[in-house]
Every structure is written in C-alpha cells, then in structure tokens.
Amino acid sequence: DAGVTQSPTHLIKTRGQQVTLRCSPKSGHDTVSWYQQALGQGPQFIFQYYEEEERQRGNFPDRFSGHQFPNYSSELNVNALLLGDSALYLCASSLRVFPSQETQYFGPGTRLLVL
C-alpha cells in the first residue's frame, strides 16, 4: 500500500518564478492538506482540499493556490516566488470522517530553494 508521495523531492527556482508541487494521497484517503515548514519551525498550514474544493485556508497570500483532482491527488502552485518561500513543503492526507480525520499521513516533502 503506497503511502503519500510527493514530487519533485528538490527544486531550485529564482525570485519571481512560479512553481508547481504535486502530491498523491495514501490509498483510500480523500483529503489533502498542504503545509510549509521553514528550517527550525513547525509546519504551517497552507490549505486543505476535499471533494476538489479548497475547504480551509491558513494565513498565506493568494500567491499560494492549489487544486485537487478527481483521483484525490493535489497540486500546490506558488506564483511570484520570494526568497522567504524557501522551505520544505509537506503534503498530508487523511480521511474526512471523525476520528480518521485526526490521523494525517505526511509525504516526504518537497524542498524548495528560491535564489
């Protein structure tokens, strides 16, 4: 049973560019959440997708957008990259019923470096 997968594993971009990160949830999961984790910090919630819609959003600007596909996979897009966007981007999947929603499985992450 494949766990949560993310691609690419590493990425280097320059300021002003755009990036797309991808996530496939654990088999059977229908909810995908995205987090940003800066060095030495805890993960910060970006947004959550369920039934192909953004259900919740954290304190991130509109430069951060996403999408969920019918097969539950998801993309995170970041436009007009800033140096401060350099971080580990984590995708987590879960099943949207209590208490299963409390068990999030994280993918290995995509490490983004903005130069």
Added chain:
Amino acid sequence: QKEVEQNSGPLSVPEGAIASLNCTYSDRGSQSFFWYRQYSGKSPELIMFIYSNGDKEDGRFTAQLNKASQYVSLLIRDSQPSDSATYLCAVRGRDDKIIFGKGTRLHILP
C-alpha cells in the same frame, strides 16, 4: 493569534529514563491535540492524538491533556536512542485548522 508553545530544547534524557515533553496552547476552544515525531531530514509522523481530558496510553507513550490549564504533554517511558528526534505538538482549533508548535528537540543519552 492562536499559538502553540513548546520549549525548543534540546532536552537531554538518559537511556531508560522517562522523557517528558510539554506544550501549551492559547485557543480555549481547541478540539484535538496531537504529538508528532520528526527525525532530522524526514517528515512528521503521528505518535498519537487525544481529545478528552486525562491520559491516553499507547505502548511506551502517554499523552496527557488538561483543557482547564490549556496544557498537553507527552511522556516517553524507557527512552531509547531511537527516540532522539524533534517532537511537534499540534492543536486543532475551534476553526478546525491545525496549528503546530515549533517542536522540542529530544536527545536520548546512551
């Protein structure tokens, strides 16, 4: 601004001893509380969650929740060198969003 506070550590504990990790949160309406373990260079993995006052045990791990004091802790019994990692406390607030603390680095001394 809802917050989850943890001592950054490092917390050094001898092998075989009990490691005690603490976390406080600001949102009194918080619903669920989580402990994750994160090894260096890896992604977080869920240890356990708790949503009722009191203790919840899972193997060598015990989570303790005190909603009146807005305090949640994690005890690790019989600490092993493999327990050396960063431990992240996370809280699901009344708005259903999960907020993580910055984590406590735990070092088990052989």
